[in-house]
Amino acid sequence: MRSLHYLYVVILSILFVSITGRTKVFAQDSKEDRPNILMIYVDDLDHKPFGFMGNKIIQTPNIDQLAGEGVVFSNAFAVTATCITSRGNLMIGRYAARTGIYFDQFDELTEQQVQMSYPAQLRKAGYHTGYVGKWHLGPVPEGVFDDDRRFSGQGRFWSEEEPPNKGVHLTDKLGNQAAEMIREAPDGKPFVLTIGFKAPHVQDGFHPVEPYPPSPATAVLYELDEIPAPPLSDSTFFNSQPELIRKSLGRVRWEYRLGPPESLNFQRSLRRYYRMVTGVDNQVGKMVDALRETGQLENTIIVLTGDHGMYLGDRGLAGKWLGHETSIRVPLIVRHPGVPESGRGTQREQMVLMLDFMPTFLDWAGLTPEDGVQGRSFAPIIKGQNPENWRTEFFYEHHSFPDRIPRSEGVRTERYKYLRYLDSEPLYEELYDLQSDPTEKNNLANDANYSELLKKMRGKWQQWREDVK
Structure with missing residues (x-):
């Protein structure tokens, strides 16, 4: 009967295409067999501050447990390190x-792009769709989200309606809404829920001394902890960089948000950043509890990642935007109930990009992406497979706010990285051997010994910038 049902779906899909002239995706399995998907998307989340990553200070027990029960991707990247684009x-x-x-x-x-999105496509395929928190991508036609709890813009951790000591901190509120959404999801159909945390993004416009206002639950954490200096945070290295970086927005924000690692302002800000991450961790625990209480934990794939990395004083900068590892690398944990016990708590080395989530979610639902999608499903990698011709390099681009952030593009391979600052005169390029220099300290672009490699990487950049259009 199952094979007849599948044949029936295929015939209907073919008829639909012949009548409408449009290619549609269709489910390969019954709705009852398809997993729920819980996507936890965290803003400005550096890939390092977690217990499972070896950080001895920060408390992230719920995220650590996800990592221990799931699969961790150690090479996950944003292809543009800024909120909206990512x-x-x-x-x-x-x-x-x-x-x-x-x-x-x-x-x-x-x-049209909204209809291309994974929530819209999964809803058409029978999924219950929901969104909580920071959206940042404009209006959405009615019906894309069955349960719509998005907010526009940046949002505020505290507001006039929700002041400190009287209201509920935004991070806690989003966690409560997410848990409620899980409990209220209808029976009889799978769900895909996306939770967009604002934390640990700074509160724009907030007093510089307190850019990371925590919730009461985390307000006294880390007060006596000394946060270690990040890589290349010394003034000597920073002063060796070209003027276009030294005068960029990343340095401007460093001046009032961070400062030198030994300064009171740096220690205060990083302790509060850590508190914000722990605040998100608390909400992850709420969501897992809600899944467990409703009997859905073992039919739900949980994904946790961030929109891009962060300069937390690395290279003497704050923010993101440029193409260095600390800015483009993101954490990625997938807790998949289908992974056997022997595969849990393991790592995957393959390069996974922000582009890959949408086709992966469709894959889990038994759907096929339409033409034009540039990402690939990493679902087979979670199972321990090594898909044929999986990428060994990718393109990076950042073009926004060129008056404050130098426009850049580049190519990152498994070993090397090439960055090109498009408006610089004379042209400024960076070339790194990530194998011998993982912090990207030694720029090889002007080293005659690497002239052939530089030429090769320039060629890759030229080809890539045409291919991605």
Whole structure:
């Protein structure tokens, strides 16, 4: 009977295509067999501050447990390190060079792009869809989300309506809403829920001394802890960088948010950043509890990642945007009930990009992405497989706010990285051997011994920038 049902679905899909002239995705399995998907998407989340990553200070027991029960991808990356663009990459699986979603140019999904997104496609395939928290991609037509609890813009951790000591901190509120959404999801159909935390993003416009206002639950954590200096945070290294970096927005924000690692302001800010991460961790625990209480934990794939990395004083900078590892690398944990006990708590080394989430979610639902999607499903990798011709390099681009952030593009391979600052005169390039220099301290672009490699990486960049359009 199952094979007849599948044949029936195929015939209907073919008829639909012949009548409408449009290619549609269709389910390969019954709705009852398809897993729930819980996507936890965290803003400005550095890939290092977790207990499972070896951080001895921060408390992240719930995220650590996810890592211990799931699969950790050690080479996951944003292809543009800025909030809006990375969210566009996530939702529709395409580079900004193809979609036009740049922060200061086109910062909203078009209606057509919304219909390309994984929530819209999964809803058409019978999923219950929900969104909680920071969206940052403009209006959404009615019906894309069955349970819509998005907010526009940056949001505020505290507000006039929710002041400290009287209201509920935004992080706690989003966790409560997420747990409620899980409990209220209808029976008889799978769900895909996306939880967009604002934390640990700073509170824009907040007093510089307190850019990371914590919730009461975490307000006294880490007060006596000394946060170690991040890589290349010394003034000597920073002063060796070109003026376009020394005067960029990353340095401007460093001045008032961080300062030198030994300064009171740096220690205060990083302790509070850690508190924000722990606040998110508390909400992860709430969501897992809700899944367990409703009997859905073992039919739900939990994904936790961030929109990009962060300079937390690394290289004398704050923020993100540029193409160095600390800015583009993201944490990625997948707790998949189908992974056997022997595969839990393991790592995967393959390169996974922000573009890959959308086709992966469709794959889990038994759907096939339409033409034009530039990401690939990493579902087989979670199972321990090594898909044929999996990528060994990718393209990076950042074009937004060129008056404050130098526009850059580049190529990152398994061993080398090439970055090119498009508006620099004379041209400024960076070339790193990540195998021998993982912190990207030694720029080899002007080293005659690497002239052939530089030429090769320039060629890759030229080819890539055409291919991604």
